[in-house]
Amino acid sequence: xxxxxxxxxxxKRSVQVEPSETLLEVxxxxxxxxxPKCGCDRGDCGACVVLLNGKSVRSCxxxxxxxxxxxxxTLEGISAKNLNALQEAFIAFNSFQCGYCAxxxxxxxxxxxxxxPKPDLEEIKEVLSGNLCRCTGYKPxxxxxxxxxxxxxx
Amino acid sequence: MxxxxxxxxPVVRIDGKEKVSGAAIFTDDIDFGANLLHAHIIxxxxxxxxxxxxxxxxxxKVKDVVNIFTGxxxxxxxxxxxxxxxxxxxxxxxxxGEQVVAVVARTxxxxxxxxxxxxxxxxxLPAVFNQLDAMKDDAVLLHPDLDKxxxxxxxxxxxxxxxxxxxxxxxxxxxxxxxxxxxxxxxTYYVPRYAHCALETHVAIAKYDYSGRLxxxxxxxxxxxxxxxxxxxxxxxGLTHKDVRVIAPHVGGGFGGKAGVTMEIIPAxxxxxxxxYAVKLRWSREQEFMNTYQRLGLVAKxxxxxxxxxxxxxxxxxxxxxxxxxxEYGANVVNAVGLSAIGPYRIPNVSIDSICIYTNLPxxxxxxxxxxxxxxxxxxxxxxxxxxxxxxxPVDFRRINAIKEGDTTAYGAExxxxxxxxxxxxxxxxxxxxxxxxxxxPKKAIGKGFxxxxxxxxxxxxxxxxxxxxxxxxxxINLLISGMDIGQGYQTVMAQIAAEVLGVPPSKIRVxxxxxxxxxxxxxxxxxxxxxxxxxxxxKAAIDARDQIxxxxxxxxxxxxxxxxxxxxxxxxxxKKDFYLPLKDFVINGIxxxxxxxxxxxINARGVFMPEFSSTKGDxxxxxxxxxxxxxxxxxxxxxxxxxxxxxxxxxxxxxxxIDAGKAINPDLxxxxxxxxxxxxxxxxxxxxxxxxxxxxxxxxxxxxYKIPTSMDVPDEIIPxxxxxxxxxxxxxxxxxxxxxxLPAAPMIANALEDALGIRIKSMPITAEKVALTxxxxxxxx
Ligand code: FES
Ligand code: FES
Numbered sequence: 001x002x003x004x005x006x007x008x009x010x011x012k013r014s015v016q017v018e019p020s021e022t023l024l025e026v027x028x029x030x031x032x033x034x035x036p037k038c039g040c041d042r043g044d045c046g047a048c049v050v051l052l053n054g055k056s057v058r059s060c061x062x063x064x065x066x067x068x069x070x071x072x073x074t075l076e077g078i079s080a081k082n083l084n085a086l087q088e089a090f091i092a093f094n095s096f097q098c099g100y101c102a103x104x105x106x107x108x109x110x111x112x113x114x115x116x117p118k119p120d121l122e123e124i125k126e127v128l129s130g131n132l133c134r135c136t137g138y139k140p141x142x143x144x145x146x147x148x149x150x151x152x153x154x
Numbered sequence: 155m156x157x158x159x160x161x162x163x164p165v166v167r168i169d170g171k172e173k174v175s176g177a178a179i180f181t182d183d184i185d186f187g188a189n190l191l192h193a194h195i196i197x198x199x200x201x202x203x204x205x206x207x208x209x210x211x212x213x214x215k216v217k218d219v220v221n222i223f224t225g226x227x228x229x230x231x232x233x234x235x236x237x238x239x240x241x242x243x244x245x246x247x248x249x250x251g252e253q254v255v256a257v258v259a260r261t262x263x264x265x266x267x268x269x270x271x272x273x274x275x276x277x278x279l280p281a282v283f284n285q286l287d288a289m290k291d292d293a294v295l296l297h298p299d300l301d302k303x304x305x306x307x308x309x310x311x312x313x314x315x316x317x318x319x320x321x322x323x324x325x326x327x328x329x330x331x332x333x334x335x336x337x338x339x340x341x342t343y344y345v346p347r348y349a350h351c352a353l354e355t356h357v358a359i360a361k362y363d364y365s366g367r368l369x370x371x372x373x374x375x376x377x378x379x380x381x382x383x384x385x386x387x388x389x390x391x392g393l394t395h396k397d398v399r400v401i402a403p404h405v406g407g408g409f410g411g412k413a414g415v416t417m418e419i420i421p422a423x424x425x426x427x428x429x430x431y432a433v434k435l436r437w438s439r440e441q442e443f444m445n446t447y448q449r450l451g452l453v454a455k456x457x458x459x460x461x462x463x464x465x466x467x468x469x470x471x472x473x474x475x476x477x478x479x480x481x482e483y484g485a486n487v488v489n490a491v492g493l494s495a496i497g498p499y500r501i502p503n504v505s506i507d508s509i510c511i512y513t514n515l516p517x518x519x520x521x522x523x524x525x526x527x528x529x530x531x532x533x534x535x536x537x538x539x540x541x542x543x544x545x546x547x548p549v550d551f552r553r554i555n556a557i558k559e560g561d562t563t564a565y566g567a568e569x570x571x572x573x574x575x576x577x578x579x580x581x582x583x584x585x586x587x588x589x590x591x592x593x594x595x596p597k598k599a600i601g602k603g604f605x606x607x608x609x610x611x612x613x614x615x616x617x618x619x620x621x622x623x624x625x626x627x628x629x630x631i632n633l634l635i636s637g638m639d640i641g642q643g644y645q646t647v648m649a650q651i652a653a654e655v656l657g658v659p660p661s662k663i664r665v666x667x668x669x670x671x672x673x674x675x676x677x678x679x680x681x682x683x684x685x686x687x688x689x690x691x692x693x694k695a696a697i698d699a700r701d702q703i704x705x706x707x708x709x710x711x712x713x714x715x716x717x718x719x720x721x722x723x724x725x726x727x728x729x730k731k732d733f734y735l736p737l738k739d740f741v742i743n744g745i746x747x748x749x750x751x752x753x754x755x756x757i758n759a760r761g762v763f764m765p766e767f768s769s770t771k772g773d774x775x776x777x778x779x780x781x782x783x784x785x786x787x788x789x790x791x792x793x794x795x796x797x798x799x800x801x802x803x804x805x806x807x808x809x810x811x812x813i814d815a816g817k818a819i820n821p822d823l824x825x826x827x828x829x830x831x832x833x834x835x836x837x838x839x840x841x842x843x844x845x846x847x848x849x850x851x852x853x854x855x856x857x858x859x860y861k862i863p864t865s866m867d868v869p870d871e872i873i874p875x876x877x878x879x880x881x882x883x884x885x886x887x888x889x890x891x892x893x894x895x896x897l898p899a900a901p902m903i904a905n906a907l908e909d910a911l912g913i914r915i916k917s918m919p920i921t922a923e924k925v926a927l928t929x930x931x932x933x934x935x936x
Binding site: 078106124 | 164166167169170171172173174175176177178179180182183185350351352353354355404405406407408409438439640641642643822823826829830831832833834856857858862863864865866868872
C-alpha cells in the first residue's frame with residue numbers, strides 16, 4: 001500500500017493504493033465515483049474512460065499509482081455545477097438507451113470538443129470508434145454532437 | 155386522433171438526466187461496505203466429463219477465504235420452462251465454461267488466488283458439438299434422465315434422445331400442394347451462435363440476513379421471475395415468496411441475455427449458507443461470453459412450392475437447433491419458431507418441425523428476436539430466390555403473398571390487424587427500389603436487398619402485468635411497475651400513458667426501477683410485450699385513479715362524473731366552465747367541506763392486465779387450436795449495399811426499415827429502436843461470429859476478437875419508417891417493436907449480394923472473407 005495524492009474533480013484527494021490496482025478500481029471502490037464503468041477490463045470498450053491531465057484514458061488500463069500528482073476528471077466532475085450544453089443535447093436527442101456507455105462517451109466527446117469545437121461527422125465517428133455502444137446504433141449520439149456544435153442534423 | 159397531448163409525442167426520456175450526469179446507479183455501483191464477500195467461479199475446462207474429485211484443502215488455507223462451495227452443497231435443479239440446470243455442476247459438466255466451484259473470500263484477489271489451488275479431476279466423456287450429430291442414434295446422451303425433468307405442458311421432450319422439445323405444426327395437404335406447384339425449391343441454411351454483448355456484464359449481490367430474509371440485487375430483465383425461481387429453488391430452507399426480495403437497479407443492456415435466471419442463482423444460493431454477509435458475483439467479459447445464454451444456432455431445411463403467378467402453395471420447414479447443454483429457456487425459443495416459421499405469409503399448406511437439441515456448448519437462450527432472426531435469414535433468402543426464378547420482382551412477390559388481417563396463421567388462428575403491405579410499399583419507395591444503380595468504380599458492385607418480417611411475443615398464456623399509481627401532495631405521481639427499462643425507454647412510455655389519462659406531464663411522473671417488495675407483479679421484460687401488456691395495466695391504473703377522483707368530486711360538489719375531465723393537472727367540468735380544482739389541492743389531503751370535515755384522501759390506484767384470450771392448448775401433433783400468440787408485429791426492410799469485388803468488403807449505403815407499431819407512443823424512441831436494432835442485426839450478418847475449438851471452447855470471448863459494431867460501422871443513411879395500424883387490445887393501439895428491428899438485417903444483405911454479384915451465400919455470418927472466396931470460386935467455375 002502506498003499513499004498517493006491527486007486532483008480529483010477539482011479537489012485534492014489522497015488515497016492508499018496497491019501497486020497492482022487500476023485507476024478504475026480505485027475510482028470506483030475507494031473514491032466512491034461510480035460513473036466510470038467496467039465493460040471489459042482490457043481496454044476494448046471505452047466505458048471506463050476518464051480525463052487524465054485533460055486527456056482521455058481508459059482507466060482500466062492505467063495503474064492508479066502512476067496518477068500521483070495528476071488531474072483526474074470523471075463525469076461526476078463535469079456534472080457538478082450544471083449539466084453542460086453537450087449533456088443537454090444528449091437528453092434532447094434521447095441519445096442513450098441503457099446509458100452504460102454514456103459516461104465514457106461524454107468524456108471522450110468532451111476532450112474532442114476542447115480540441116476542436118466544430119468537428120465534422122467523420123471526425124466524430126473516428127474519435128468515438130473506441131467507445132462501444134450496443135444499444136443505440138450511434139446515430140442519436142452523432143446527432144446530438146452535431147447539433148450542439150451548430151451543425152445541421154440530417 | 156391527433157388530439158393526444160402526450161401519446162405519439164417525442165417526449166424526452168425521463169431517465170435522460172440520470173444517465174448523462176453519471177447519477178444512474180447500476181447493480182455493480184451499489185456499495186455494501188466491509189461485510190461484502192466476493193465469489194469467484196471456477197469454470198469447467200471440459201465439454202463433457204464426469205467430475206471425479208474436487209480438492210479444496212489448499213485453497214481453503216488462503217488468507218481471507220471464507221468458504222468454498224461445490225455442486226454437493228446445492229443438490230437441486232431449477233429452470234424457467236424446464237428444470238434441467240444446477241447452481242453448480244452435479245457429478246457431470248456439460249460445456250466448457252460451466253460453473254463448477256465457487257470460492258468465496260473477503261477480497262476478489264483472495265478468491266482468485268485460492269481458485270488457482272482448487273484441484274478438479276475430470277473423466278472425459280464423448281462430447282457432441284453439432285445438433286445433427288446429436289440427433290444420431292449412437293450419439294452420447296447429455297441428459298439420460300430427460301424424461302424425469304419437470305417442464306411446461308407445451309414442451310414435448312423425446313425420451314432417451316438429445317431432443318428436449320419438438321414443436322410440430324401441420325396444416326393442409328403437403329403432397330398435393332407440392333404436386334400442384336410450378337416450382338419447388340429446396341435448400342439448407344445455417345446460422346451460428348451469437349452473443350448479446352450488453353455493455354454491462356451480469357452481476358448480482360445476495361444477502362441472507364439473520365431474520366431469514368433473502369435480498370438479491372440483480373442486473374435483470376426479470377425481477378419477479380427471479381424472485382419466483384429463487385423462492386422455489388431455495389424452498390427447502392423454508393423460504394417463502396414474501397421472504398425473497400429482488401431489487402433491480404438500472405440495467406446496462408439486456409437483449410434477452412438478462413431474462414430468466416442464469417448466474418444470479420449462484421450468489422443467491424451461496425448467501426443462504428453465509429447468513430449476514432452480502433455475496434457478490436460479477437461475470438468477467440470472458441465469462442459473459444462463455445456462460446450466459448447464447449443465441450441458438452440452427453440448420454434450417456426449407457422446401458417451398460409456388461405457382462407461376464407467384465402464389466406460394468406450401469412450405470416444409472425443418473429447423474434443427476443447437477440449443478446447448480441446458481435448455482430451460484432456450485426450448486421456448488424453439489417452440490416460438492415452430493409456431494411461426496412460415497414467416498409473414500399466407501401459406502395454405504404447412505409443415506414445420508422445430509427441434510430443440512442438446513449439445514455440449516453453452517446454454518442457448520433468449521436473444522432479441524427469440525429465434526425469428528435465425529429462421530428469417532433462411533426463409534427470406536429462399537423467398538427471394540423463388541421470386542427470381544419465377545422472374546417476379548422480389549418486392550412484388552412479397553406483395554402477392556404477404557399476410558393480411560383475417561388470414562389464418564400456421565396454427566389456425568386469425569391474423570391481427572397489420573400494416574405489412576403498407577410497410578412493403580413505404581420501404582420500396584424510401585429506398586427507390588425501382589431505380590437501377592451502378593457503381594462508378596469498376597472494382598465495386600452495388601446491389602439491393604429486401605426482406606419482410608414478423609414476430610409475436612412468446613409468452614406463457616398467463617403472462618400478466620400490473621401497476622400501482624400514487625399521487626403526491628404537489629400532484630406529482632409515483633408509478634410503480636416492474637418491467638425493466640433495459641434501454642428501450644419503457645419507463646418514459648409508461649409515464650406518457652399515465653400522463654395522457656391524468657393530464658399530468660410525464661416530467662411530473664416518477665418511474666423507478668422495481669423492487670419486488672413494493673412494486674406489483676410483472677412477468678418479465680422480454681418478448682417486446684411490456685409496451686402492450688404493462689401499458690394496458692398502467693392505463694387501467696390511471697383510469698382507476700381518475701375514477702376515484704371523479705367519484706370524490708361528484709360526492710363533494712354534486713357534479714356528474716360524466717361532465718368532468720382532467721387537464722393541466724386539474725379537474726375541470728364541461729357543464730360548469732368556471733369549475734377548476736387543481737389536483738394538488740386534494741389528491742393527498744382530501745377536500746374540505748363546509749362543516750370543516752375532509753372527504754377523500756390519498757389517491758392510490760391499481761391496474762392489472764392478463765391476456766385472457768391466450769391459450770397453449772393446441773394439438774401436439776399439428777399445433778392446431780389454441781391461441782399461443784397474442785398478436786404479431788410486422789414490418790419490412792431494404793438496403794443498398796456496395797461490395798468491393800476484390801476484398802469482399804461491404805458497406806451499407808442506405809437502409810430503410812418500416813415497422814408497424816400500432817401506435818408509436820413515443821416515435822423518437824421507436825426510431826431509436828430501429829437504428830439500434832438494425833445495426834445489431836447487420837453486425838450478426840457482416841462480422842460477428844462465435845468461434846469454438848474442437849473441444850467446444852470458445853476462441854474469441856472478448857471484444858478484440860468478437861467484433862461488435864463501432865461508430866465507424868454505421869450505415870451512411872438509415873430511414874426509419876413508422877406504420878400505425880392500431881392493435882385493438884393495445885394501449886392507444888400500441889404493440890411492441892423492440893426485438894423486431896433487427897429481424898430483416900441478415901437476409902437483406904444476402905439478397906443484396908445476389909442482386910449485385912449473382913452469388914448466394916447460405917450461411918451466416920457473411921463476412922468480407924466469405925464473399926471474396928465465393929467470388930473467387932465463381933471465377934474458377936467459369
Ligand atoms: S473497461 Fe476499460 S476499456 Fe472496457
Ligand atoms: S446506450 Fe446502452 S451501451 Fe450505449
